[in-house]
Amino acid sequence: MSTETNHILIFRTNILTPADKxxxxxxxxxxxxxxxxxxxxxxxxxxxRIVSRTLCCExxxxxxxxxxxxxTELE
Amino acid sequence: xxxxxxxxELLVKQxxxxxxxxxxxxxxxxxxxxxxxGISVATLYIYYKDKDDLIVEIALExxxxxxxxxxKNFDPEAPFEEGLRQQWxxxxxxxxxxxxxxxxxxxLRSSSYHDRVFKTLTDEFKDTMGRFMKNAIxxxxxxxLPIEAYWSVAFAPxxxxxxxHSEGRSIGGKPFTLSNKxxxxxxxxxxxxxxx
Numbered sequence: 001m002s003t004e005t006n007h008i009l010i011f012r013t014n015i016l017t018p019a020d021k022x023x024x025x026x027x028x029x030x031x032x033x034x035x036x037x038x039x040x041x042x043x044x045x046x047x048x049r050i051v052s053r054t055l056c057c058e059x060x061x062x063x064x065x066x067x068x069x070x071x072t073e074l075e
Numbered sequence: 076x077x078x079x080x081x082x083x084e085l086l087v088k089q090x091x092x093x094x095x096x097x098x099x100x101x102x103x104x105x106x107x108x109x110x111x112x113g114i115s116v117a118t119l120y121i122y123y124k125d126k127d128d129l130i131v132e133i134a135l136e137x138x139x140x141x142x143x144x145x146x147k148n149f150d151p152e153a154p155f156e157e158g159l160r161q162q163w164x165x166x167x168x169x170x171x172x173x174x175x176x177x178x179x180x181x182x183l184r185s186s187s188y189h190d191r192v193f194k195t196l197t198d199e200f201k202d203t204m205g206r207f208m209k210n211a212i213x214x215x216x217x218x219x220l221p222i223e224a225y226w227s228v229a230f231a232p233x234x235x236x237x238x239x240h241s242e243g244r245s246i247g248g249k250p251f252t253l254s255n256k257x258x259x260x261x262x263x264x265x266x267x268x269x270x271x
Contacts, residue, residue, distance in 0.1 A: 005121050008120075008121050010116075010117040010120045010121065038124045038125060040105070040120075040124070040125035040126065042104075042125065042126055042127075043104065043105050043106070043116075043125065043126065044104070044106055045106070045116060047105070047116065047117075047120050047125075049120050049124050049125075073117075074115065074116055074117035074120070075115060075117060
């Protein structure tokens with residue numbers, strides 16, 4: 001809860017299962033500019049939450065889309 | 076840039092507790108909560124990373140709030156009857172002032188969140204309560220007895236009265252409102268039962 005709110009990016013995805021999560025995990029875990037990330041698999045929007053001081057939404061969308069998943073910014 | 080807004084956060088907490096009590100943990104969702112608060116789902120995810128995180132964070136905060144309320148003006152070194160009287164005052168006030176929160180704790184007690192929430196109930200709270208009981212035993216004011224037996228006699232009658240009051244009815248559906256007279260009459264019996 002201490003993270004600065006303007007370093008948090010929120011997306012709607014179709015990361016549906018733990019297997020899907022695993023498929024993006026490598027890219028997200030290994031990204032030096034991503035501090036933390038979580039996907040809420042229980043939620044209807046499968047919300048992806050990224051903590052990064054430097055990345056912008058487009059970069060995350062490209063990264064996740066590159067692994068074959070839909071990813072759009074949640075306003 | 077999105078910023079945190081204290082009023083909005085408070086609204087989220089209140090609504091979340093209301094919805095959790097009304098719909099249960101299974102029926103609760105981040106989407107429904109966002110709608111009820113008139114905020115976007117994204118904003119909610121700024122505050123909490125998922126439903127579990129939200130439930131645990133809110134419950135922890137409320138547990139801290141509750142232990143502060145219960146320890147208010149309470150001296151574990153006080154004579155037994157005086158200390159227990161303060162406990163009854165504090166506990167009944169907290170439960171009557173925060174009926175929804177009390178229901179949430181009931182739900183949490185029998186849920187998978189139990190350990191994460193109650194293990195972290197502040198050490199100060201547990202130490203103070205433990206010390207109070209030990210003092211009373213050491214001073215020979217009450218019999219030596221297991222903490223569970225002590226708690227069941229010292230507090231369960233109070234919780235039972237509060238439950239009747241919150242539900243508005245007692246045994247067999249008889250309408251019931253808790254009065255000071257009944258509260259302290261019960262307290263006197265509890266003290267009589269525990270004292271040597």
